[in-house]
Amino acid sequence: KVSAMALFFPETQVTAKELFETNPDVLTAHNPDSQLCQLLSVLKSCTKSLDVCMYCLSYEPFLHVMEELSRDSNIVVRVVTNGDKGRHTSGSTTGEEKFPSKRLIQLFKKGVQLKVISMADEALMHNKFAIIDNSLLINGSLNWTENSIFNSYNDCLITTDPRLVFAYSQQFNEFWSLD
């Protein structure tokens, strides 16, 4: 099991095109060394709770994993996202659109819990982190968009340090309890 890992993007071992020629379910087996597949594997390891706090999330492999996890009645998937126009979505499969996107609303209807944070003017809910089973934290500069994964330089840190997991969980719960 991973206790600390760093993943750097853009992804070099797999292309977006290759992914969509494949069933997203076999992504991990397909190219286990790719940064993207390693990150998705960590998400798929979830057994109880997935808390996602993500400025932009539009890339289907991530949404697919969230959808699959939420089908398991033992797993609660919660998402906090930015309510304004996504600005990191260009180059993604969904393009620039108002958040929450149609796809996110679809996930919501299927059982993913959703909290949309809309702020004034230039202010953003700009976080990009996730907590798995209250014991593993993912953070960094990486938004879950196609452009962030395949075109831009981004970092993604994974840690099980309980002090950090606790601090980020508290922050997530603060978002969750906002009116």
Add this chain to the structure above:
Amino acid sequence: KVSAMALFFPETQVTAKELFETNPDVLTAHNPDSQLCQLLSVLKSCTKSLDVCMYCLSYEPFLHVMEELSRDSNIVVRVVTNGDKGRHTSGSTTGEEKFPSKRLIQLFKKGVQLKVISMADEALMHNKFAIIDNSLLINGSLNWTENSIFNSYNDCLITTDPRLVFAYSQQFNEFWSLD
């Protein structure tokens, strides 16, 4: 000494206005509990090297610390930044402008080493991390801009986990060795 810490923004204990009514040098003493001052204190603890890899850095308290550190002949300050138009600068003291900004070029002339990464189209050098003395890592969603600190939700993780520090140092050095 800090070995793991999480800071969350927007800053609530100090305002941008208060900062600039004060000498930036006394920031730490001025409001030590604020998130911003805690982050600046960590930067000021540098004794050998500060490696900054930051999509947008325009906020003067950060630039001021970098400038002060670079005056110390025992300290090497290196900066990797995005060469395209800064997109997280709105609301900052410098406003939207081409990167590197005049202020960054001024720092460069004063001894801060600078590497500007320009990418095609929508691709960005979107990282936001820093490594102090090859032993402490700062990462997260936080750009070093006024808007990021005072208006937006952002996270900032600090760790001395040697596995993570090593991985990020490698990535920094890869940027540094790019042609």
